[in-house]
Amino acid sequence: MDLTALRTFRMVARHEHISRAAAELRVAQPAVSRTVARLEAELGVPLFDRQGRSIRLNRYGAAFLRRVERALGELDDARRELADAAGLDQGRVVVAAETLLTLTSLLSAFRAAHPGVEIRLHQSTAEVMARQLAAREVDLCIASQPLSGAGLRSVVLREEDVLLAVPVGHPLAGRERVGLDEVADEPFVTTRRGHWQRELLDRLFAAAGRSPVITCEGDEPAATQFMIGAGLGIGLIPEIARNESAEAPVRWLRLDVPGCRRVLCLVRRADTYVSVAERRFEAAAVAHFGAGRGAGR
Known part of the structure; x- marks a missing residue:
């Protein structure tokens, strides 16, 4: 589980749509699908309910998203705090x-x-x-x-x-x-x-x-x-x-x-x-x- 996978999952969860998430991330749609599939395999539970080409965040995905939002938010805050302290920009x-x-x-x-x-x-x-x-x-x-x-x-x-x-x-x-x-x-x-x-x-x-x-x-x-x-x-x-x-x-x-x-x-x-x-x-x-x-x- 890496930051790229977590950010990809967050984008898919926000859109509940693989193509729109891929477009915003500027990566290929198959790469997004594979990243989500690997993350689900690692966690051992499905994060989305799938019906045909549509996906919906399920209860596992909603619980995971709350933690991911918090973790990525803390990392973003840390990056900005360190940049301020170092005077990098x-x-x-x-x-x-x-x-x-x-x-x-x-x-x-x-x-x-x-x-x-x-x-x-x-x-x-x-x-x-x-x-x-x-x-x-x-x-x-x-x-x-x-x-x-x-x-x-x-x-x-x-x-x-x-x-x-x-x-x-x-x-x-x-x-x-x-x-x-x-x-x-x-x-x-x-x-x-x-x-x-x-x-x-x-x-x-x-x-x-x-x-x-x-x-x-x-x-x-x-x-x-x-x-x-x-x-x-x-x-x-x-x-x-x-x-x-x-x-x-x-x-x-x-x-x-x-x-x-x-x-x-x-x-x-x-x-x-x-x-x-x-x-x-x-x-x-x-x-x-x-x-x-x-x-x-």
Whole structure:
């Protein structure tokens, strides 16, 4: 049993698919199958249930995966800790966020200050972020809603109002505030379920005993403002976007309803070694978003 076999098993277990695991590992599919078969023979139990070409992690495999994740995680932490101690490089940070547009100015400043740090990015929903943290696929997440899972540490980056954006020519464009009842029948531009804007919209309407009228939904939160500007409907946008995407032709109103706010947090596992690169990125994120903490009414 070697590290290559353990990493191969972990990838197959995550995908429950030999071909997809082989593609991500960049090795031939037969080599992956042989590695898993040898590991099962060495352990004396099957790790997957097989039906035709499909495989599913069984109870032996699930128990083994928990141990493998822990062991490989400890080895990865040890490698990063020793690299920090020896000053061998400036490290790597893997970050997940709901929209990458939120990170552009932060990344620009961070890369200028720390050009030797490698940055890898994922665009993920909160559910996917939680899985990525659990599997140690990412180091840090920037999330606008709580992430499920034990042993997570959160740092608040920004608290702000979520505003209502309407097209320039909309009848409400001249208003400063509006009640939920006044927009209950308006078409909304939003994200798919799982993204924080949609979760907030559904929650606000549910509290009023209503359901929103959805005219446009997608997977890129940053595109919402521009779809609103194109006249497709109205929508909820965080206050920070008013300054960062000022070119979109929209007007901004405050929605008079309790809880129409966003808390942006940086989340990581509490049980892993935090590298120098991660600490620097966290400090940069706190400094970058901290100016907006408590923004709004």
